[in-house]
Each structure stands twice: as structure tokens, then as C-alpha cells.
Amino acid sequence: MDHIVELKNLTKIFRIGKVDVPALRGVDLQVERGEFLAIMGPSGCGKSTMLHIMGGLLGPTSGDVILDRLNISECSDRERTEIRKQKIGFVFQRFNLFPALSAKDNIDLAKKIHGNGHPNSIRVEEILELLGLRQKMHHKPLELSGGEQQRVALARALINRPALILADEPTGNLDSSNSNSVLEKLRDINRQFRQTVVMITHNAEAAEYAHRIIHMRDGKILNGFNG
Amino acid sequence: MASLIVSNIQKRPTRTIVSILAVSVGVVMILLFVGLAQGLLKDSAHRLQNVKADIVFQPPGSSLLLALNSATMPIKVGDRLLEVEGVRHVAPMVHQFSKKSFSLIFGIDPDAFNQVSGGGLVIMSGRVFQAPYECIVDDIYQKSHQTRLGDQLRILNHDFTITGIFKSGIAARMLVPLQTLQELNDSPGKVSMFYVKCDNPAAIERVYQHLSNQPPFKGYSVTKASDIYNVMASNLPGLQEFTTAIIIVSVLISFLVILLTMYTTITERTREIGILKSLGASKGYIVRLILQESILLTAIGIGIGIALSFVTERILHRLYPSLPIEIRPEWIGYVILIALVSGVLGSTYPAWRAARQDPVEALMYE
Numbered sequence: 001m002d003h004i005v006e007l008k009n010l011t012k013i014f015r016i017g018k019v020d021v022p023a024l025r026g027v028d029l030q031v032e033r034g035e036f037l038a039i040m041g042p043s044g045c046g047k048s049t050m051l052h053i054m055g056g057l058l059g060p061t062s063g064d065v066i067l068d069r070l071n072i073s074e075c076s077d078r079e080r081t082e083i084r085k086q087k088i089g090f091v092f093q094r095f096n097l098f099p100a101l102s103a104k105d106n107i108d109l110a111k112k113i114h115g116n117g118h119p120n121s122i123r124v125e126e127i128l129e130l131l132g133l134r135q136k137m138h139h140k141p142l143e144l145s146g147g148e149q150q151r152v153a154l155a156r157a158l159i160n161r162p163a164l165i166l167a168d169e170p171t172g173n174l175d176s177s178n179s180n181s182v183l184e185k186l187r188d189i190n191r192q193f194r195q196t197v198v199m200i201t202h203n204a205e206a207a208e209y210a211h212r213i214i215h216m217r218d219g220k221i222l223n224g225f226n227g
Numbered sequence: 228m229a230s231l232i233v234s235n236i237q238k239r240p241t242r243t244i245v246s247i248l249a250v251s252v253g254v255v256m257i258l259l260f261v262g263l264a265q266g267l268l269k270d271s272a273h274r275l276q277n278v279k280a281d282i283v284f285q286p287p288g289s290s291l292l293l294a295l296n297s298a299t300m301p302i303k304v305g306d307r308l309l310e311v312e313g314v315r316h317v318a319p320m321v322h323q324f325s326k327k328s329f330s331l332i333f334g335i336d337p338d339a340f341n342q343v344s345g346g347g348l349v350i351m352s353g354r355v356f357q358a359p360y361e362c363i364v365d366d367i368y369q370k371s372h373q374t375r376l377g378d379q380l381r382i383l384n385h386d387f388t389i390t391g392i393f394k395s396g397i398a399a400r401m402l403v404p405l406q407t408l409q410e411l412n413d414s415p416g417k418v419s420m421f422y423v424k425c426d427n428p429a430a431i432e433r434v435y436q437h438l439s440n441q442p443p444f445k446g447y448s449v450t451k452a453s454d455i456y457n458v459m460a461s462n463l464p465g466l467q468e469f470t471t472a473i474i475i476v477s478v479l480i481s482f483l484v485i486l487l488t489m490y491t492t493i494t495e496r497t498r499e500i501g502i503l504k505s506l507g508a509s510k511g512y513i514v515r516l517i518l519q520e521s522i523l524l525t526a527i528g529i530g531i532g533i534a535l536s537f538v539t540e541r542i543l544h545r546l547y548p549s550l551p552i553e554i555r556p557e558w559i560g561y562v563i564l565i566a567l568v569s570g571v572l573g574s575t576y577p578a579w580r581a582a583r584q585d586p587v588e589a590l591m592y593e
Contacts, residue, residue, distance in 0.1 A: 078509065081509050084505070098234070109231060113503070
């Protein structure tokens with residue numbers, strides 16, 4: 001099996017004041033290359049913490065995070081930044097676009113941070129076309145609907161062809177029509193470009209777009225089954 | 228990065244304008260105050276040099292900044308000076324600083340003065356004074372005070388009649404009879420300085436050495452005309468301190484405003500910094516982003532500040548023609564450097580703080 005992500009006995013404890021609050025309590029998980037994985041669970045169960053650790057935004061307290069055969073739990077902050085730049089694309093519930101930049105400039109920014117010379121990178125116009133946003137490329141986020149903003153965020157995550165897309169409740173702020181549109185795009189991209197998608201969701205319908213769904217509770221994975 | 232910087236600057240126009248204005252004020256302060264100090268110095272030096280004397284002879288311990296001195300030297304010293312080999316003419320001068328017009332008034336003997344200056348006192352209209360309470364003023368004074376021939380001028384609580392207008396750039400802006408000023412100064416028979424004209428240029432050094440080292444002149448203050456500007460600049464009390472103080476105040480204004488602007492900017496943009504980090508932006512990238520933004524603000528401020536300095540200088544020149552402000556090219560260079568350094572220093576801490584932000588906390592920032 002070719003695993004893009006492997007989490008081994010992962011723990012994360014946050015220190016809040018003088019109290020240790022465990023967020024992850026020994027998580028083991030393997031994500032196959034090209035898989036579309038959905039993670040479900042109640043608020044505070046550790047889903048987002050796990051996603052942030054997978055994406056190198058956060059370091060674990062203990063355990064290993066193997067990303068594309070590299071143990072990032074042993075990496076420095078600078079190395080994790082480089083890995084994030086090269087291998088990961090984030091999609092957030094609140095879109096997190098730069099409000100002062102147009103759709104095209106938001107995507108361009110990600111491309112520039114990555115460096116324009118990446119052989120796998122897609123042209124901005126191409127990705128906007130793919131996500132049905134070509135007519136809106138010069139619009140600023142506040143001139144776009146929620147669904148359009150999330151598609152811009154998706155385009156930004158995809159522009160550098162990262163090996164792994166981490167989506168934290170990407171449809172949490174969208175109505176059902178826009179949710180379906182975004183999820184279909186995620187699924188199309190997963191199929192077309194064989195990009196691995198790990199998506200957190202509270203919505204069972206959204207989770208059905210995934211190949212596999214896992215459930216979390218109290219910082220642990222309860223089970224996993226194919227969607 | 229450029230589009231992000233420009234959009235950030237456009238996003239908060241009031242803050243951007245305030246930051247730019249603060250930098251501009253610093254630039255204007257440096258250029259105008261330093262320009263005024265240097266302009267006054269150069270103007271005084273030029274007017275001294277334009278008398279065309281070869282040597283300026285003053286009482287011991289005198290300054291070339293004439294306002295600091297008084298008339299303490301017996302006029303008979305002039306006769307001794309004429310006895311020195313190589314000295315052709317000597318012209319005595321008394322001066323008085325007028326607080327009312329904030330300028331110097333010279334008391335001269337027109338004949339002796341013209342001998343030394345080779346007819347350098349050019350009367351443009353009217354005539355030179357002949358009676359004790361007559362005076363002549365230069366064309367700049369006449370223009371700035373809107374005076375005419377025959378007008379009365381109140382000098383040291385006495386009324387003087389303007390009898391002539393002379394071409395500016397020599398001696399002082401107001402000239403009165405030597406003896407009158409001596410009496411009004413309560414120092415009859417005393418002078419402030421002598422202008423000394425030598426036989427020929429080759430004699431200047433010899434006369435200078437004689438006056439500097441030989442009795443009875445040893446101890447007097449002797450300055451060659453060619454050295455006047457440098458001696459004035461180096462001896463002027465407080466000039467360096469004044470310039471340094473202006474620079475420090477300007478740097479502090481720019482530094483603090485840029486620090487405050489960039490600090491509030493990064494606090495407001497915490498979430499954006501988190502997004503940049505999630506996109507893989509390095510600490511260096513974020514530091515560069517903040518620094519470039521502050522450099523852009525500073526650069527605009529510098530440009531506006533330089534332009535404003537020239538506009539203000541023109542306006543002041545029109546309103547007060549006698550106020551010499553000299554904006555020198557090298558000071559434009561210094562001011563660009565000073566403002567840029569303060570801008571970069573002011574944004575260093577905010578940039579460092581932004582780069583160190585925890586990406587997850589930043590992304591959750593409301």
C-alpha cells in the first residue's frame with residue numbers, strides 16, 4: 001500500500017493555564033495516496049487538531065506523522081513550512097481569502113509563495129475554468145457568493161498541485177446547493193488529478209462523497225468504513 | 228506580494244495617510260530646519276566674503292557669528308594695521324543686532340568701505356547716507372518690508388531716514404553711519420571689526436601670518452576671507468547639536484508612527500498572517516512583506532516630504548525674502564537614508580512578531 005499519510009500513536013496535549021487538556025490520545029491512521037477520506041465527530045473531539053498536525057501547522061506532543069514518506073514530527077518549523085508549501089493545500093470553513101485581492105490575485109498569491117517554477121503547477125486561468133469561476137476572476141471575495149468563495153479557496157489550494165488537500169469543514173458555511181457544488185468539485189479533482197483529500201465534516205451527506213469515513217470521539221478514532 | 232502590499236495600504240486609507248504624513252513631517256523638519264541653519268550660515272559668510280576684503284580682523288575671542296559680539300576694539304588699531312607691510316586699505320565696522328527685525332545693522336565709513344570692497348557697495352537708487360540719522364537698506368529688505376526712499380526706519384529707538392537702496396549680498400541688510408552706531412551702542416571710538424585689503428593676493432598669507440603671530444596683534448582673531456565659511460561652520464555654537472536634535476526628533480516621529488501603524492496592522496491582520504502560513508509562507512516571506520509595506524509607506528512619505536519642503540521653501544522665500552533656506556542635494560540624500568532607516572526600524576518589531584505568530588492561533592483569530 002502507498003500511504004501518503006501515516007499517523008502513529010499520535011498524541012497532542014494543550015496546556016491551558018495550569019491544566020493539561022489532551023486533544024489527541026494515541027491516534028493511528030493511514031491515508032492512501034489518491035484517497036478521499038472524511039473525518040466526522042462532535043466538536044472538540046480532536047478532528048481539527050489532527051488535521052493541523054497532518055498539515056504541519058501544529059506539532060504533536062508525541063507520536064509520528066509520516067507525510068509522503070517523511071516523518072514531519074521530527075522536522076523543524078522551517079522544514080514544516082517548506083513541506084506545507086510543497087505538498088499541502090488547505091481549504092477552510094471560513095474560506096480565508098484575502099478580502100482586498102481579486103479571485104485571481106488570491107490564487108496567484110499561493111502560486112507566488114510556492115514559486116512559479118513548479119513543473120506541476122496549473123495556470124490560474126485553467127483552474128478558474130475548471131472550477132467554473134472564469135467570469136469571476138476579477139471579483140473580490142465580498143463580491144462573490146459563499147459557494148464561489150469556497151471554490152476560489154479550493155482553486156488556491158489546488159494551484160500548486162499539492163499531494164494532499166486538507167479541508168476543514170469546507171461546506172460548513174454553505175447552503176446545500178453550494179455544498180454539493182463544492183463537494184462535487186472536490187471529488188472531481190480527487191478523481192482527475194489523483195490528489196488525496198482529507199476532509200472534516202459534521203454533515204453525513206457531505207461525508208458520503210468520500211471513499212472512506214472515520215469517526216472520532218475524545219481524541220481517538222472509533223472506526224472506519226468505506227463510503 | 229506587490230498586490231498584497233498595495234491592497235493592504237489601500238485598505239486603511241486614513242492610517243496610510245497619517246503614516247505617510249508623519250514621515251513627510253520628519254522629512255520637512257530636517258530639510259527646512261537644517262536648510263535654514265545652513266542658509267543663514269552661508270548667507271552670513273557670503274555677505275562677509277562679498278565685501279572683498281582679504282582678511283577680517285576682530286578683537287580677541289570674537290566669533291564670526293557677528294550677533295554674538297560687541298564693539299570693543301579701539302578704532303586706532305586701524306592705524307596700526309595700515310602700518311603692516313602688505314596692507315593697502317582698512318575699513319572699520321560696528322554692528323548691532325536688531326531684535327526687532329532679527330537682523331544685523333552695520334555701521335560703516337562708506338569711503339573706507341568702498342576702498343576695501345573696490346566699489347562693491349552698489350547703490351541701486353537714492354544715495355549713500357550723509358547725515359547721522361540716515362541709513363541705506365538692501366533691495367531684499369526694501370522688497371520684504373515694502374519700504375521706499377524717504378521712509379523713516381526705527382533703529383535702536385531712533386528714527387532713520389532711508390536715503391538709498393543698495394544691491395543685496397554684501398555686508399548687512401541695513402547700513403548706518405559708523406559714528407552714529409558707535410554712539411547708539413554707547414561705545415564711541417570702538418569698532419567690532421576691520422576689513423583688511425592687501426596689496427595683492429601674494430601678500431595675503433604674509434599679512435595673515437604677521438597679524439596672527441606678531442605683536443601687538445597677537446591674540447586678535449584673524450580670518451582669511453577664503454576661510455570664512457569653514458570657520459563659521461566649525462565655530463558656530465550649537466549648530467551640530469541643533470542639527471542632531473532635529474534629526475533625532477524627526478527619526479523618532481517616523482519611527483514611532485511606523486511602529487504603531489505596522490503593529491496595529493499586523494494585529495488586525497493576524498488571521499491573514501495565519502492564512503499566509505497555511506499557504507507555506509516562510510517567516511522570511513512575512514518579514515519581507517511587512518518591511519516592504521513600511522518601506523513603501525516611507526518612500527511615499529519621503530517623496531511627499533521632499534516636495535513639500537521645496538514648496539514651503541518657495542512660499543517662505545516669497546513671504547520673507549530675507550530668510551535664506553538652502554536645501555542642499557546631499558541633505559536630500561541624507562534625509563532619504565534617515566527616513567528609510569527609521570521606517571525599517573519601526574517595522575522590524577511588528578515584522579518579527581508577525582513572523583513568530585502561531586499559525587493555528589492566527590487562523591482562529593477573530
